[in-house]
Amino acid sequence: MNAASRFRDAPGAAPRSLRLMLDGVPVLARPGESVAAALLAHSGGATRQTPVTGAGRAPYCMMGVCFDCLVTIDGHPNVQACMVSAREGMVIQRQIGARRLGDQP
Amino acid sequence: MSADLVIIGAGPAGMAAARVAAEGGLSVTLLDEQERAGGQIYRNVGAVAGRGWLGADYARGGALVQGLDHPGITHQPRATVWRIDARRGVIWSRDGQSHVSPAAHVLIATGAQERPVPFPGWTLPGLMPAGAAQILMKQSGMVPDEAILSGAGPLLYLVAAQMIAAGAPPVALVETPTAITHALPKLPRALFGLPTLIKGLGLIARIRAAGIPWYRGAADFRAETTEDGRIRFDFTTGKQSHSLTCGLLLTHLGVIPQSHLTRSMGLAHEYDAEQGAWRPTLDPWGQSSEPHVFVAGDGGGIGGAEAARAKGALAALAILHQAGKLDAAGRDRRAAPLRRALSRALSLRPFLDAAYSVPSAFLAPPDETIVCRCEEVTAGSIRKAACTGAEGLRLMRTSLRTGMGPCQGRMCETTVIGLIAEATDRPASTLGPGRIRTPVKPVTLAEIAALGPQPEETT
Numbered sequence: 235m236n237a238a239s240r241f242r243d244a245p246g247a248a249p250r251s252l253r254l255m256l257d258g259v260p261v262l263a264r265p266g267e268s269v270a271a272a273l274l275a276h277s278g279g280a281t282r283q284t285p286v287t288g289a290g291r292a293p294y295c296m297m298g299v300c301f302d303c304l305v306t307i308d309g310h311p312n313v314q315a316c317m318v319s320a321r322e323g324m325v326i327q328r329q330i331g332a333r334r335l336g337d338q339p
Numbered sequence: 340m341s342a343d344l345v346i347i348g349a350g351p352a353g354m355a356a357a358r359v360a361a362e363g364g365l366s367v368t369l370l371d372e373q374e375r376a377g378g379q380i381y382r383n384v385g386a387v388a389g390r391g392w393l394g395a396d397y398a399r400g401g402a403l404v405q406g407l408d409h410p411g412i413t414h415q416p417r418a419t420v421w422r423i424d425a426r427r428g429v430i431w432s433r434d435g436q437s438h439v440s441p442a443a444h445v446l447i448a449t450g451a452q453e454r455p456v457p458f459p460g461w462t463l464p465g466l467m468p469a470g471a472a473q474i475l476m477k478q479s480g481m482v483p484d485e486a487i488l489s490g491a492g493p494l495l496y497l498v499a500a501q502m503i504a505a506g507a508p509p510v511a512l513v514e515t516p517t518a519i520t521h522a523l524p525k526l527p528r529a530l531f532g533l534p535t536l537i538k539g540l541g542l543i544a545r546i547r548a549a550g551i552p553w554y555r556g557a558a559d560f561r562a563e564t565t566e567d568g569r570i571r572f573d574f575t576t577g578k579q580s581h582s583l584t585c586g587l588l589l590t591h592l593g594v595i596p597q598s599h600l601t602r603s604m605g606l607a608h609e610y611d612a613e614q615g616a617w618r619p620t621l622d623p624w625g626q627s628s629e630p631h632v633f634v635a636g637d638g639g640g641i642g643g644a645e646a647a648r649a650k651g652a653l654a655a656l657a658i659l660h661q662a663g664k665l666d667a668a669g670r671d672r673r674a675a676p677l678r679r680a681l682s683r684a685l686s687l688r689p690f691l692d693a694a695y696s697v698p699s700a701f702l703a704p705p706d707e708t709i710v711c712r713c714e715e716v717t718a719g720s721i722r723k724a725a726c727t728g729a730e731g732l733r734l735m736r737t738s739l740r741t742g743m744g745p746c747q748g749r750m751c752e753t754t755v756i757g758l759i760a761e762a763t764d765r766p767a768s769t770l771g772p773g774r775i776r777t778p779v780k781p782v783t784l785a786e787i788a789a790l791g792p793q794p795e796e797t798t
Contacts, residue, residue: 237568240465240484240587244392244505247480266374266386267479275481278568278586280464286715292464294712296471297379298372298419298780299452299597301745302462302712310435312745312781317419319374 350378352636352651361411460562702757713744
């Protein structure tokens, strides 16, 4: 899960000034980028395990189509991380398997 | 929140249409899923400074975004449309709350998605579409590190050139068979798109000059994770086998219209054999089979950003005429230069469609390939089901759950159609389009309930 990121910063990229928490570990994010982008910059590993076989998946399409980037954000399950902008203090959890009914806060 | 015109999608088509309609006197609500206008092609263009490495075409989108600064236009960002209701209007969600925008006219400009590129291993972390990497470059200033670009199509060359300019060149370009010779008869018309053609050749020259290893005629894709979390990419060219290792494997085989909204409304659709995709049936103004519903941009058939801009403006002129704000003569006069621009923008398309057609192994991939990423259904089980009676999309859905996960078939439908076509020896055009039901994006029951009863239930 802690594989090195598969991306590097482009020339002139802004500093990562926001701090998010992913399963208790700090993740840095750039203002204006999506949560999925911050997760991909943090690690090249899986951000969830599928409900059917438990296979590891990571953000894929980055435009709201594939739903592979589902995470829990501030207690809300099944949020598309690629469609949400990173904000200071966000608490993110990887999803291991399916959410249960009633997980909504 | 009532408006004369509700536009869905703030890419080149939606932005161009919003400006023309607002200048013509209509009140316009522009709904878009993203934080900033621009669509995928001009993603984040209003906010990015000093990223010259993305190129001049990208910067052109800035003028369209500035055009939204008009008192007649209300831009609603982060708005996800999940239903268009004939009686109530356009229903959309933001931050867990749904809203209804009643509208006399609707323009759907939802653009394209990347065509799924299924092969064994395409679901692993470390594989992404090339367009997704481009979104990360535009929005986050992130560039792929030690990546391989694979597949076919002009976007691969553009992404490669952008990566080279950003100082992170791809480790290899692995191109599936192209049919340039086969496409040559379409070249005379393509010459009307000469500037674009020259731009493409320039990209290819830059990739060559950078010395990027370039494999042509590649097939039999397979990806695996190595012990240290990298990706091993196996493929063949002719009789030769290759095995490369990379940090990120980017794939691309062109784009297809996003037609979930138009299909969910029950609009008429047709199969475009050259582009291998379903699209709504439209008249030359973008009018659909519902008179007050128009479609513009790649969502109505792939044409690219310049074509989308012209189509958006053409649809807005037709809507102004329909609303009684512009007579037929004025509409036609203003349409003439737009039609010329559209014709120029589309002149290259038949050549590109023929040159970069999709290899059949990606329409009907090997048995072990996961086809439906959500429900994790393999090509092998789909083939088996197709041979034992599940000879259509709906039957496949009920027997194997393909397309019933959160993506609602966006990532598997083209492949499921390809596999059934192969197994039953029928053309893809007889196997779709799949029936799409609302909500076209997931919303909670609580959110739907909070909207209150349907109008007809209150009377």
